[in-house]
Amino acid sequence: xxxxxxxxxxxxxxxxxxxxxxxxxxxxxxxxxxxxxxxxxxxxxxxxxxxxxxxxxxxxxxxxxxxxxxxxxxxxxxxxxxxxxxxxxxxxxxxxxxxxxxxxxxxxxxxxxxxxxxxxxxxxxxxxxxxxxxxxxxxxxxxxxxxxxxxxxxxxxxxxxxxxxxxxxxxxxxxxxxxxxxxxxxxxxxxxxxxxxxxxxxxxxxxxxxxxxxx
Ligand SMILES: [Zn+2]
Numbered sequence: 001x002x003x004x005x006x007x008x009x010x011x012x013x014x015x016x017x018x019x020x021x022x023x024x025x026x027x028x029x030x031x032x033x034x035x036x037x038x039x040x041x042x043x044x045x046x047x048x049x050x051x052x053x054x055x056x057x058x059x060x061x062x063x064x065x066x067x068x069x070x071x072x073x074x075x076x077x078x079x080x081x082x083x084x085x086x087x088x089x090x091x092x093x094x095x096x097x098x099x100x101x102x103x104x105x106x107x108x109x110x111x112x113x114x115x116x117x118x119x120x121x122x123x124x125x126x127x128x129x130x131x132x133x134x135x136x137x138x139x140x141x142x143x144x145x146x147x148x149x150x151x152x153x154x155x156x157x158x159x160x161x162x163x164x165x166x167x168x169x170x171x172x173x174x175x176x177x178x179x180x181x182x183x184x185x186x187x188x189x190x191x192x193x194x195x196x197x198x199x200x201x202x203x204x205x206x207x208x209x210x211x212x213x214x215x
Contacts, residue, residue: 038193
């Protein structure tokens with residue numbers, strides 16, 4: 001790619017996010033869909049309590065570009081945890097899906113691919129550190145020249161559509177207010193994708209992260 005084109009592409013990537021990404025995001029949760037994909041962003045406050053920072057909706061191509069920017073560019077560091085809803089074709093929906101190209105599962109393929117590329121890069125760094133070797137990306141001018149930007153492994157979490165239900169119950173019980181719902185109303189015709197993404201985030205946080213801490 002010529003330099004000018006690269007700059008245009010970088011500008012394109014930067015303009016995808018409705019609101020700029022925050023550097024302290026620790027988890028993103030994704031509800032992939034055929035037409036729209038919802039993403040919810042989570043972080044912890046000074047007391048270690050989790051909260052939802054923001055939620056944004058994308059069309060499939062926007063989402064792929066946004067995720068590529070988030071994972072493949074060194075700053076800000078990609079969030080260490082990415083949760084997504086898996087795709088299943090259920091028997092009762094099979095007839096309706098006749099002829100479908102299953103765009104949702106194509107989106108999931110992009111999530112898995114980008115995380116795999118990133119994690120292989122992180123693993124090469126870990127091996128180089130063990131053996132005392134220096135990687136070419138760590139040389140002056142390389143993308144990992146600044147040790148603070150060396151890639152860290154991303155934990156990729158698969159959740160079922162059914163996991164949203166208990167998440168909703170626990171959130172109600174704990175009086176956790178939805179951050180995504182008012183955004184969905186104001187910006188996305190009250191579609192549920194970002195609300196579902198938020199529930200997936202809470203399911204993992206409440207069941208796995210805080211569940212572990214409580215033991
Ligand atoms: Zn590197």
